[in-house]
Amino acid sequence: MGAGDSVTLWGCPHLGEALSLPQEGVPTVESVIVAIDGPSGTGKSSTSKAVAAKLGLSYLDTGAQYRAITWWMISNGVDVTDAEAVANAASKPVIVSGTDPGRPTITVDGADAAGPIRTEEVTSKVSAVSAVPEVRSLITELQRSIARSAEHGIVVEGRDIGTTVLPDADLKIFLTASPEARAARRSGELKGADVQATKEALVKRDAADSSRKTSPLAKAGDAVEVDTTDLTLDQVIECVVTLVDEKRTAAK
């Protein structure tokens, strides 16, 4: 079966006719940039970390950066519904992301932010903060500089990586899943959380992220869409690794 065939193997699409057939014995390109976008609970973080670890690439969770700046705004008494106040404060926090997929880290002004950025308060306010254009342009520049300095390449996950942050990424993936599957996965993480309430919160956040003016959540025209609803996490990881391999081979 060739890479030119438009085949769906247990829900994993091939790259299709855009690629030439892989050639035997051709060395793969060393560095590769992979953009993985999609709504919450589709498996972006789990897939991106595992793919990066398997392929020896760096990993960047851009959602964690938007959560970090939101946490800073809340901690410093900035009203997140006041876009002008958020814009005026946006350049103050120093956000540093560690890109080892085995141990990703995030600090704000030197303090470990990994725990505090996952609270319900941050989750409910992050869409408002990340819709502010000044926040987006600062964080986008940070993301580009991290991607540029990743020696062996990087997997970057978020909402606008393929469309805005890294439009020249070597491979763009857009993960989807039904709201029911996403809510079940998320409420499994938040012990005792009500699935229906989780689903409503997810759908509300998706709507806010998809409808904002600046760089909304969207599938890039050249992204490969993978519906993860009926796939195991291992299948999604295998699918993305296969797509990276196909892309690397075809690039030579």
Ligand SMILES: Nc1ncnc2c1ncn2[C@@H]1O[C@H](COP(=O)(O)OP(=O)(O)O)[C@@H](O)[C@H]1O
């Ligand atoms: N294909 C899958 N099947 C079942 N559970 C999954 C799958 N992909 C991810 N998960 C689980 O769903 C939860 C959310 O995944 P995560 O990678 O954080 O999604 P996202 O980054 O898109 O919000 C995690 O607990 C993860 O282990």
Ligand SMILES: Nc1ccn([C@H]2C[C@H](O)[C@@H](COP(=O)(O)OP(=O)(O)O)O2)c(=O)n1
């Ligand atoms: N590239 C990105 C990444 C995240 N965001 C915003 C929008 C999202 O609702 C929040 C949080 O993203 P995160 O990936 O942590 O969210 P989930 O883990 O999927 O719940 O950040 C964004 O605007 N652009």
